Amino acid sequence: MPRSRLQRFWSGYGGYVLGFVSLVVIWHVAAVFVVGSVLFPPPVVVYRKAIVLIRNGVLFEHLSASIQRILAGFLAGSLLGIPIGLVMGSFRPARKVLEPYTEFLRFIPSVAMITVAVIWFGIGEASKIFLIIYTTIFIVILNTAAGVSAIAPNKIRAAEALGASRAQIFCHVALPATVPYILTGMRLAMANSFTTIVAAELIAANEGLGKMLWDGRMFMLVDDIFVSLVTLGLLGFVVDRMFRWSIYAFAGKYSPAT
Amino acid sequence: MALVSFHDVRKTYRSLQGVDYSAVEHFDLEIEAGEFFCLLGPSGCGKTTVLKMLAGFEAPSAGEILMDDRPVTGASRDRGVVFQGDDSLYGWLTAVENVEFGLRMRRVPRSERRRRALEFLDLVGLAGQADKYPSELSGGMKQRIQLARALVNEPKMLLMDEPFAALDAQTRALMQVELASIWQAARTTVLFITHDIDEAVTLGGRIGVMRAGPRSQVKGVVEVSLNGARSRTDDTFLRYYKQVYEMIRDEVATSIARSA
Numbered sequence: 001m002p003r004s005r006l007q008r009f010w011s012g013y014g015g016y017v018l019g020f021v022s023l024v025v026i027w028h029v030a031a032v033f034v035v036g037s038v039l040f041p042p043p044v045v046v047y048r049k050a051i052v053l054i055r056n057g058v059l060f061e062h063l064s065a066s067i068q069r070i071l072a073g074f075l076a077g078s079l080l081g082i083p084i085g086l087v088m089g090s091f092r093p094a095r096k097v098l099e100p101y102t103e104f105l106r107f108i109p110s111v112a113m114i115t116v117a118v119i120w121f122g123i124g125e126a127s128k129i130f131l132i133i134y135t136t137i138f139i140v141i142l143n144t145a146a147g148v149s150a151i152a153p154n155k156i157r158a159a160e161a162l163g164a165s166r167a168q169i170f171c172h173v174a175l176p177a178t179v180p181y182i183l184t185g186m187r188l189a190m191a192n193s194f195t196t197i198v199a200a201e202l203i204a205a206n207e208g209l210g211k212m213l214w215d216g217r218m219f220m221l222v223d224d225i226f227v228s229l230v231t232l233g234l235l236g237f238v239v240d241r242m243f244r245w246s247i248y249a250f251a252g253k254y255s256p257a258t
Numbered sequence: 259m260a261l262v263s264f265h266d267v268r269k270t271y272r273s274l275q276g277v278d279y280s281a282v283e284h285f286d287l288e289i290e291a292g293e294f295f296c297l298l299g300p301s302g303c304g305k306t307t308v309l310k311m312l313a314g315f316e317a318p319s320a321g322e323i324l325m326d327d328r329p330v331t332g333a334s335r336d337r338g339v340v341f342q343g344d345d346s347l348y349g350w351l352t353a354v355e356n357v358e359f360g361l362r363m364r365r366v367p368r369s370e371r372r373r374r375a376l377e378f379l380d381l382v383g384l385a386g387q388a389d390k391y392p393s394e395l396s397g398g399m400k401q402r403i404q405l406a407r408a409l410v411n412e413p414k415m416l417l418m419d420e421p422f423a424a425l426d427a428q429t430r431a432l433m434q435v436e437l438a439s440i441w442q443a444a445r446t447t448v449l450f451i452t453h454d455i456d457e458a459v460t461l462g463g464r465i466g467v468m469r470a471g472p473r474s475q476v477k478g479v480v481e482v483s484l485n486g487a488r489s490r491t492d493d494t495f496l497r498y499y500k501q502v503y504e505m506i507r508d509e510v511a512t513s514i515a516r517s518a
């Protein structure tokens with residue numbers, strides 16, 4: 001018997017739907033029956049507030065500010081990190097020289113760099129983008145370099161025996177073999193970028209989801225705080241899904257099966 | 259004049275504890291142009307070591323290896339390699355793209371290289387699998403791709419490291435028959451490594467038997483004069499099998515005793 005579309009939907013996404021519905025239900029029960037305070041608004045209230053903030057454009061303004069910063073910093077950080085990671089993984093002397101940088105700087109959390117970033121670049125876009133680059137670059141470098149050293153030596157040897165030059169091996173073997181590691185690094189970096197951007201906007205920004213949280217605290221706009229929090233959660237979820245989907249769609253063949 | 263010759267070759271590995279281990283020492287071997295040479299030996303005796311040095315992946319610690327009278331200094335497309343496992347295939351390329359890799363590196367035009375790659379895929383019996391990725395292919399198919407990838411590049415010599423060892427008995431027997439007929443047609447020089455006497459007698463023109471390591475050498479060479487299709491039930495086949503078996507029996511026993 002062929003399965004109906006509904007059945008297929010349920011077996012594919014049923015768990016998700018159930019999970020999200022239960023999250024909202026538990027939130028509602030906790031807010032209305034357990035806590036019962038204006039400091040913990042139930043989902044309906046947050047939803048209504050969100051509609052208002054969407055209508056008057058405030059939410060979009062904050063959201064797009066945060067997204068733009070994340071995207072700019074994340075792309076710049078990845079574009080810098082990938083070649084550095086490839087070089088570090090491929091050439092031992094380069095690794096020796098660059099390791100002090102990566103091994104030292106990656107232990108200084110980007111949140112700790114906020115003050116310096118603001119002093120250097122002011123509270124405008126530059127400081128946020130600097131911080132996201134800082135967050136992204138080390139994760140991407142380390143994953144890329146690890147990917148290069150994980151290449152099976154026989155892949156390189158086979159290329160040598162087929163007449164490939166060193167430069168060709170780099171472009172046609174080392175780079176594609178490392179793609180899954182690069183993408184994993186980027187995915188992790190994206191998750192960390194969320195933490196960084198909120199922290200940075202909390203401290204110094206004129207708009208953004210972090211600024212929205214801060215204003216909420218200053219002016220006791222609890223509903224606004226919750227709208228910001230839910231937006232962050234949804235945004236992260238959607239971006240991560242998109243990342244996974246595009247890995248699957250465009251880079252599935254680069255998965256490390258062989 | 260031999261195509262390949264090993265003169266007094268030694269290969270010493272240093273373990274992580276700093277202990278030296280000479281896999282082969284005073285190793286001599288000559289391979290003639292156009293022959294199918296099987297190198298047989300117990301596990302761990304240094305067969306792969308010999309192949310890696312001839313391929314140019316690793317330099318000998320002493321002695322020299324000549325091909326066409328010139329010392330081997332590094333990998334080259336003169337020597338095509340089929341590896342022991344399947345980790346040398348490129349998982350992000352389809353079967354036909356894997357096969358045309360060498361041609362692409364030499365900048366053979368796209369349509370030309372595709373045509374030749376398909377020709378060799380057909381030769382190894384994989385014409386219908388051209389657009390599949392290695393992860394979608396069986397172990398036997400992957401070894402055929404490796405073979406086609408090496409052959410399409412027209413090497414002077416083919417080095418094969420236990421290419422069928424991981425396959426089931428039926429597939430292996432089938433692959434041996436196919437390899438024999440491909441070799442009959444192409445007549446490329448082959449160094450074929452195996453630990454399977456039956457496989458060596460089935461395929462080899464000459465069979466070199468190695469001693470147990472360390473400091474392994476070629477103990478002796480058996481010339482096989484069986485023409486055409488070789489049958490395991492044939493008396494002559496069995497006589498060669500026995501001859502080789504008697505040479506290798508003690509080496510296997512020694513090898514097991516030493517690694518115990």
Ligand SMILES: Nc1ncnc2c1ncn2[C@@H]1O[C@H](COP(=O)(O)OP(=O)(O)OP(=O)(O)O)[C@@H](O)[C@H]1O
Binds near residue numbers: 279303308
């Ligand atoms: N890179 C290495 N470092 C240290 N020792 C090595 C290295 N490669 C091989 N050896 C040692 O050299 C010896 C010969 O190894 P080799 O791989 O050539 O054996 P083999 O005959 O191919 O064995 P098998 O039939 O199991 O493939 C072994 O004792 C092995 O431990």
Ligand SMILES: [Mg+2]
Binds near residue numbers: 306
């Ligand atoms: Mg081996």
